[in-house]
Amino acid sequence: MRIAFTAPMKPLDDPVPSGDRTMGRLILRALETAGHEVSVASRFRAWRRDGGVDMQLALEAEARREAARIAREWRSDGTRPDAFLTYHLYHKAPDWIGPALAGAFDLPYVVIEASRAPKRRTGPWSHGFAAADAALARADRVAALHSADLGCLKEVVPADRLEICPPFLDEAPFRDAASSRSAATSPLRLLAVGMMRPGDKHASYRLLADALALLAGRPWQLTIAGDGPCRTEIAGWFDPARVTFTGALAEDDMPALYARHDVLVWPAIREAFGFVFLEAQASGLAVVGGDTFGVPEVVADGSSGLLSPEGDTTAFAANIRRLIDDPGLVARLAGGARANIAKRHSLASGAQRLDALMQAAGATYAARSGTLPS
Incomplete structure (x- = not known):
């Protein structure tokens, strides 16, 4: 499967080390270990430390321009992927790019590491919260890294599309x-x-x-x-x-x-x-x-x-x-x-789980769209 990837929380080449950056890089490696071809579609960073609707509206406009740029590239060079994967999604780092491209190109859409804080429904993060919710509702599969995030995610993600994918590393x-x-x-x-x-x-x-x-x-x-x-x-x-x-x-x-x-x-x-x-x-x-x-x-x-x-x-x-x-x-x-x-938590176990996640997303997408999985 050819998979397009983005990480709105923190790009994989960000110079500041963190567990988030490490986990994102490992997700790509595990998918490649499982035989998938993964490419970073965009390094656009939606995350901001401070909230504000005006700021988030400007970010959304920038993200949509980025999605349009990627769409032009895919159409011109024939590199349309088989699925779109977003890593780490929440109200401070919503994803406007993945859902837009998944919709435009009829792709399964997958989110790994999602969290949700309903108290952010109103206030300075309300626009980002709504955007993150819209992405989660559109997703064919959502994987949390631990069960503490499941409760709030269940409010917007159907149970049959939600699962836990434990974190892993190259041991x-x-x-x-x-x-x-x-x-x-x-x-x-x-x-x-x-x-x-x-x-x-x-x-x-x-x-x-x-x-x-x-x-x-x-x-x-x-x-x-x-x-x-x-x-x-x-x-x-x-x-x-x-x-x-x-x-x-x-x-x-x-x-x-x-x-x-x-x-x-x-x-x-x-x-x-x-x-x-x-x-x-x-x-x-x-x-x-x-x-x-x-x-x-x-x-x-x-x-x-x-x-x-x-x-x-x-x-x-x-x-x-x-x-x-x-x-x-x-x-x-x-x-x-x-x-x-x-x-x-080994790399091998991570590769196996992520492969199953992507296959399940493809099956979910095929079932709801009436198409055959790629």
Whole structure:
């Protein structure tokens, strides 16, 4: 199947690293692994930090011009695809391009990672909310990455077109880098990975610093990988004798970083699911995390990691303490982490699920349009 792709939240070549960018790139790779031909139809970015109807009307006009440009190209060079796929759709990043082209060229339309906040029906995001709803209603298949998003999506997407497609990664580089890692040591080697920006990341670092302050008398060392505008403030929260800051690292350097540690510690305040949890488990690290949104669906609590209520500093610290005091538990969780990735979150499993998703979308489109699937 030839698939046209767009990511209105963040283009795949955006220079700023993030889990969203990584997941988008992996979706393309998984589809290609499954035998599909995927091309980026547009790198138009609909996302804006601040709302406003006038701003969103201007974005819509720009998006429709982009859709018209793509349509002219497809007609002139005969590159009409078999389906259109949009990654990460919500009120701050609506998709006007995919539905327009799917309608003009009679294509199945698929959305992966959709979320919906009904409170945005009115107010400064109302136009984007309505546009996202229109795209979801038009879609032949919608895949959420975790079940926390399903409730609100069911209000606009028919149940037979809605499913969960768990996030995945290419586990091989992380597995290979960790193949010779030694058993957990004392002091326990902790790792945190996250951008240092205002908002939820800032709050996660604050909780982590407060939790480790409760464990000042225990044996641990922490490495923090990440950078951003809050770095100076965040660095001041941690004991410089026990914490090393690496700054932001290149993607290729991450497997070796994980391999030098025993436990990933990340509070995951308001985290959708946390791509770092997948990377850590693929590396055979035990995980201590916050029980937030989709995190419990990528970290098996008690089997591959220990989760605590979101925002609970005392409980988060208690889970780190358990691992410091019990090296055997660290080893058991490490084994469970590798098994969890192999069973549910490998590139192969992602490719299989996405192939089934696209085939189902084609069948849905054929059924409602009275055409034969391509």
